[in-house]
Amino acid sequence: MELQIVAWMILRIMYAWMFLYPLKVLLSDWQVTKNTVALIVPKRLVPLSSILMVIVMIIGALSILLGFYAQIGGLLLLVYCLMGAVVHYKLAKLIINHQAMANQSNNAALQEVIDMGVVGNVSSAQKNFVLAAVAFFFMLLGSGPMSLTAPFFQPWIVY
Numbered sequence: 001m002e003l004q005i006v007a008w009m010i011l012r013i014m015y016a017w018m019f020l021y022p023l024k025v026l027l028s029d030w031q032v033t034k035n036t037v038a039l040i041v042p043k044r045l046v047p048l049s050s051i052l053m054v055i056v057m058i059i060g061a062l063s064i065l066l067g068f069y070a071q072i073g074g075l076l077l078l079v080y081c082l083m084g085a086v087v088h089y090k091l092a093k094l095i096i097n098h099q100a101m102a103n104q105s106n107n108a109a110l111q112e113v114i115d116m117g118v119v120g121n122v123s124s125a126q127k128n129f130v131l132a133a134v135a136f137f138f139m140l141l142g143s144g145p146m147s148l149t150a151p152f153f154q155p156w157i158v159y
Contacts, residue, residue: 008144016065019057039090040083056080064138069145074138081132088125092118
């Protein structure tokens with residue numbers, strides 16, 4: 001039984017870290033954050049959506065980490081991760097589109113950078129699908145033992 005508790009705690013800590021760790025960079029370069037959000041929302045909604053994105057990251061991560069209504073946190077992060085996948089696919093497409101406009105003087109080096117950028121963003125999008133699946137897991141089952149609140153979608157779950 002203790003091993004299950006340790007496994008749940010490691011999962012919760014690492015999952016929350018995936019959303020809390022990037023906050024420093026997102027907040028320190030707010031213009032880049034807004035430019036990223038602008039890839040998926042209309043321009044007039046970018047300021048509010050950028051703030052909401054950060055709030056969802058904080059609330060979702062802390063909810064799962066502390067086990068405080070983790071099913072709601074899981075739902076928030078599920079939507080966030082799916083939107084993140086869309087962002088990464090759009091970034092990969094932007095890189096490909098910029099290739100046509102780039103200077104042809106050093107085509108080999110340019111092609112290598114483009115390939116790395118595309119691969120990096122596509123693999124990040126795929127990572128977001130895995131994170132979305134884990135968020136779905138938390139949404140269904142809650143955050144396991146040592147949680148501050150019990151799961152309310154399925155209160156009959158026993159850990």
